Amino acid sequence: MWRYRGYSQSQTTKGSSAADNPTASKPTQQLQQDDGSKKHDDDEVEAQLNNLTVEELKAKLRERCLKVSGKKQELIDRLLGREISTKKKVAWQKSKAKCLLQQSLLDQKSHIHGKSVEDIHASHEWFQEYPLDKFRKYYEALKTSSGRHQTIVEEDNRIIRSEIQNFPRKDKTCRGRYWWDTHEAKIKLKEDVAQGKHLTTKPKQLWLSRKIYQDFALSVFRGHIYQEKRRQKELPLRVARRNKVAAKKYKKEVDESSWHGRTITTIGFLKYKAPSFSGSGDNSLSWSPGSTQTFLLIISYLIASIIFSSSLPCCLRLKSGAQACCITMMTFNWLKLYDTEHVLSGRWKRGEEYIRKKTKKISELIQSMMKDVVVFDVNMFHDDEVHWLSVDTVDYITEEFRQTPGTKWWDHKANCAGLKYQYLLAIRHNTCVSVQGPFPAAERHDKTLFCGGTNKEPKETWDKQAVYHQIPEGKKVVGDSAYEGVPEKCTVKRVGQDKAVRDLIDLALCRQETFHGRLSTFAILRHRFRHGKSTENKMAMHKTGHDAVVVITMYDLKHHPLFEVTTSPNSA
Numbered sequence: 001m002w003r004y005r006g007y008s009q010s011q012t013t014k015g016s017s018a019a020d021n022p023t024a025s026k027p028t029q030q031l032q033q034d035d036g037s038k039k040h041d042d043d044e045v046e047a048q049l050n051n052l053t054v055e056e057l058k059a060k061l062r063e064r065c066l067k068v069s070g071k072k073q074e075l076i077d078r079l080l081g082r083e084i085s086t087k088k089k090v091a092w093q094k095s096k097a098k099c100l101l102q103q104s105l106l107d108q109k110s111h112i113h114g115k116s117v118e119d120i121h122a123s124h125e126w127f128q129e130y131p132l133d134k135f136r137k138y139y140e141a142l143k144t145s146s147g148r149h150q151t152i153v154e155e156d157n158r159i160i161r162s163e164i165q166n167f168p169r170k171d172k173t174c175r176g177r178y179w180w181d182t183h184e185a186k187i188k189l190k191e192d193v194a195q196g197k198h199l200t201t202k203p204k205q206l207w208l209s210r211k212i213y214q215d216f217a218l219s220v221f222r223g224h225i226y227q228e229k230r231r232q233k234e235l236p237l238r239v240a241r242r243n244k245v246a247a248k249k250y251k252k253e254v255d256e257s258s259w260h261g262r263t264i265t266t267i268g269f270l271k272y273k274a275p276s277f278s279g280s281g282d283n284s285l286s287w288s289p290g291s292t293q294t295f296l297l298i299i300s301y302l303i304a305s306i307i308f309s310s311s312l313p314c315c316l317r318l319k320s321g322a323q324a325c326c327i328t329m330m331t332f333n334w335l336k337l338y339d340t341e342h343v344l345s346g347r348w349k350r351g352e353e354y355i356r357k358k359t360k361k362i363s364e365l366i367q368s369m370m371k372d373v374v375v376f377d378v379n380m381f382h383d384d385e386v387h388w389l390s391v392d393t394v395d396y397i398t399e400e401f402r403q404t405p406g407t408k409w410w411d412h413k414a415n416c417a418g419l420k421y422q423y424l425l426a427i428r429h430n431t432c433v434s435v436q437g438p439f440p441a442a443e444r445h446d447k448t449l450f451c452g453g454t455n456k457e458p459k460e461t462w463d464k465q466a467v468y469h470q471i472p473e474g475k476k477v478v479g480d481s482a483y484e485g486v487p488e489k490c491t492v493k494r495v496g497q498d499k500a501v502r503d504l505i506d507l508a509l510c511r512q513e514t515f516h517g518r519l520s521t522f523a524i525l526r527h528r529f530r531h532g533k534s535t536e537n538k539m540a541m542h543k544t545g546h547d548a549v550v551v552i553t554m555y556d557l558k559h560h561p562l563f564e565v566t567t568s569p570n571s572a
Helices: 027-050 053-063 072-080 094-106 117-122 132-166 184-195 203-209 218-234 238-256 292-308 321-337 341-348 354-367 447-453 500-519 536-555
Strands: 277-279 286-287 387-397 416-424 432-440 476-478
Touching: 027 072, 053 072, 094 132, 117 341, 132 387, 132 500, 184 218, 203 218, 277 536, 292 341, 321 536, 341 354, 354 536, 387 447, 387 500, 387 536, 416 447, 416 500, 416 536, 432 536, 476 536
Parallel strands: 387 476
Antiparallel strands: 277 286, 387 416, 416 432
């Protein structure tokens, strides 16, 4: 028979007499004997358990519905009831308790407002994991930071709402099209699709049936037909009903509980596919439909700049227009597809040395136009504009820097070596005003690159060439959460901001990502960069190719501008 701790054979059963059990008349002596033999019993049981195999120990654990994982000694300790929890205590800065307390302080409807620290500490098990004296210090620190947070939110709401009123949405977009979300055609199309007219008529016939539909191009209107058709088709489906019921059930559970829930929404960045061309097996190139005219205009601008630029040395100017066109197209092909030299040699019927030399020279000529197309002019902004720019950084992957290896080159997104660039776009103007880089991908944080220094360093020692010092006093930029911490120069999304404010920030960041997407359509930036020998040479060559792509993209913006950062009148 097994004898475990807490069980004693000498215990008196109910109904037994003192004569049958002499120890019953001496309870004090019995307790002393039990305490004295307690350690001896544990050692005896542990010795017996040690003689068992691991499988036999696991079988006994299963009988008691206990865990069966671990080493043999852990299994024995678990059977004896002396297993020590291996769960590590989470630091306050990384704990769920801090996030919950911070969200509750920022929520004006939270139940913790008006309660004492002792009541808050006892209201949730996450808070009780920390001693009351330490929790009191954490609470006071978070309460102070929440007050500063609320002040920043109120200032952001006031500034951006003023900008929305001073810069209202125009009647048409920058491309001369009407806004669909506020147009009468959206309502009429919803009625026609609900009546099933899209099933009996073709899109062009439906487009001709109403004059207001013809305010939009047929290709655009056709897309809205499919969008509205899918919306109405999916509306009554079981999945939609299930999600709606689940959302109501979740909201009811949250409301009934003592703690509020918070729904986190995410947005999908707008995607733009820039005009592209691909190389074929012969000498010709094929363009995607609708982009030939724009692409030829860009080439004509660049070729004219290369041929007639008086600022270039005579040895770099190209005398033949046909030669300039051929070499420029070859350089465009190299930037767009980033093929190897022997592939380009077979396509263009030129030697590899010739292609290497000419593509490098033309790329440098295009790079020299960077100072003319990327200009930061403070006079271009209106006096009532407070938020001038949007800022973000992008990492481009490269081959390993073997001469100067280190962790500073590591790109955490791609898990390989990379280089970082910082871009600044004018929010209400169709241009990029600043490009900084390249920098090692992990050498500086985005905010450090923006400010020119860290918070641990005095501001007097920060780099004066950083964007932080180029923006005048009272003006700001819009950035993502990486730039949180400099509210005097950068506005980010915060809890408590108005919907119109958050929508405007989202649009500015989506527009920034659209510009990044146009750059990434060039394979020289999208694929792993393989040119260059030394570290300095590799970074210089990458900057040459990158700047050439930026110049080409800036010319493309003249014919395919970015969308406007304006909010709908309904959201304001």
